[in-house]
Amino acid sequence: LICPYILGSLWKKKVFNIDFWIGAILLMSIFHIVSGTGTFGRVFLVKDKKTRGFFALKAMKIPDVIRLKQEQHVHNEKEVLTEVNHPFLVRLFWTHHDDRFLYMLMEYVNGGELFSYLRSRGRFSNSTGMFYSAEIVCAIEYLHSKEIVYRDLKPENILLDNEGHIRLTDFGFAKKLSERTWTLCGTPEYLAPEVIQSKGHGRAVDWWALGILIFEMLAGYPPFFDDNPFGIYQKILAGKLEFPRHLDFYVKDLIKKFLVIDRARRLGNMKNGADDVKKHRWFKSVDWDSVPCRKLKPPIVPKVSHEGDTSNFDTYPEDEWKKDTPVPAKDLEIFKDF
Template sequence: MERNKPKEEPMEILAEDPPPVVERPKPRRTKGHYRLTDFIIQRTLGTGSFGRVHLVRSKHNLLFYAIKVLNKERVVKMKQIEHTNNEMQVLEQVQHPFIINLWGTFQDAANLYMVMDFVPGGELFTLLRRSNRFPDPVAKFYAAEVALALNHLHSLDIIYRDLKPENILLSADGHIKVADFGFAKVCATTTWTLCGTPDYLAPEIVNQQRYNKSVDWYALGVLIFEMLSGLPPYHQAEPNHMILYERITRGPTYIRWPTQFDQKATDIIRKLMESDPSKRYGNMQHGAGDVFAHPWFREVDWAKLAGREITAPYLPRISGDGDASAFEKYPDDHAADMYGLPGPDLYGEAFPGFEYATTETV
């Protein structure tokens, strides 16, 4: 069933403040060395401002992957150099069952390439749009897996900053994979950049104040509300960011609570969407422990959930490996024909973590 909420586009980004000086955790995964000729490009899975994501198949192990291709000139012109480098550096550090894996990166004269998991079940957004809203136990399952992913990121001093159903993918077994780390960064203390998706912004971001990792817990509250009702708490039929931001700053007292909401669900949403970050669940003395111990999550076996031992409420209809039918179809526009071409490289030095790879066959 269609709902009247279009896919949210991220906000424009202001210049990022300098990252804090912290020792980055060492990558847990050996970084692979890849080149275009290692893969057969199958189809486009998605498009964006800087490029597109392709389904590809490895010529070596015959497994399917997703390759994110970013046009360097567009990344530079839209002042996304730091965010692009942050995405790569963050994903190199992270290995978690509910977070997408980055297997390697490379670049050529015109483009950056990120080799990632192919997650065949598509976006949680699509499932939610089809369902209109989720029953309480279904929303709880996805929220609990997201909470585990956020807690892992925060344990590495990583702030995510773009939680929404569009960025949660479903694996073949129905478990989640948090994807799209374009706004993520290492943040040991606070930061101030205005970025994210409008409906999911915490009040301190809207007010352009410094903020910490608790904005991710705020966004979890918004996500739970959207999963249970079908729309974010401050949604308007006609988007008006000024009105939206005014409602966000007024806090949860302005929310119209659907009658079907369980009392415990309402309570955890209120505690996650608390306007005062010092009183927000996930950001107090017990950290994420307050979230995990909330009565709404009482029946969740966190150890079994983390081990993917609990059956997911929805199993994607997948005919076999490489089935991308859960994703929208996009015209390929012969984009892949332009990859790997020789030419002037004006921006390569801005992306030192992306190694160069020739298009010659191994």
């Protein structure tokens, strides 16, 4: 077993039970620790001994999931990922739990986070931002067609594959919706006004977040920021936008139409849904039939030497793992179907 580093932050979770894998379920072997530290889980790169294929193993510490009241989010994530199948969404292959941890085996996307490329470049060009936005529009359109709201769109949750196409990851806040939901969740800079105001929210929050993301990709910073979350929320509710001078006229118009306080008038959430977004003048040059077929040429092609390459993720020193006591049977009942 080789465990030299904790890398990056594919998913912001914590802790892993290595004894479980010594038992060789699925004949997987721990090859490298892939990603990151966070609230209650970690994601590891694992290698199948038989096929030699690489996968990302998300491991979540059951006591912390319960303590932080994340049980429903964990179940939502499994439900959503089990249902979806799209070229721009990360795939889930298998789930399991023992008496300490929950496990989710997913595809390993080795190009790194869009966040890292954005930070290294400062900001993206108009054409680069348009490429990523087009693929994200198709991903959101697909999720919404399944009555699923994503609720966590941000550069850290967008991975690039070895060709440079996107994969949305971390579906911990995703949820199958019939009408509205009231859970306050997400990243402060990306929260829609209706989430902050606890008015109940739906799929419109994803189009608001796309407006924030496009602004951040092209400006290098989000439109609403402050030293503390409450300051951010005040600016979001005030809705005052100040664009950098270099932004294209049409993209500024698109962002304004996404960042509309009234969700009934928000682009993407009106009668024609995603078609209204696709017909916007900023996307005039995009062949929408080619986008989900991955035929658009990616502006950034990650440097990847092999399938299990981890060089596109940041490294962190590995801390010590403590062997936790088994979870009581009554607590495990919560995850009996996981």
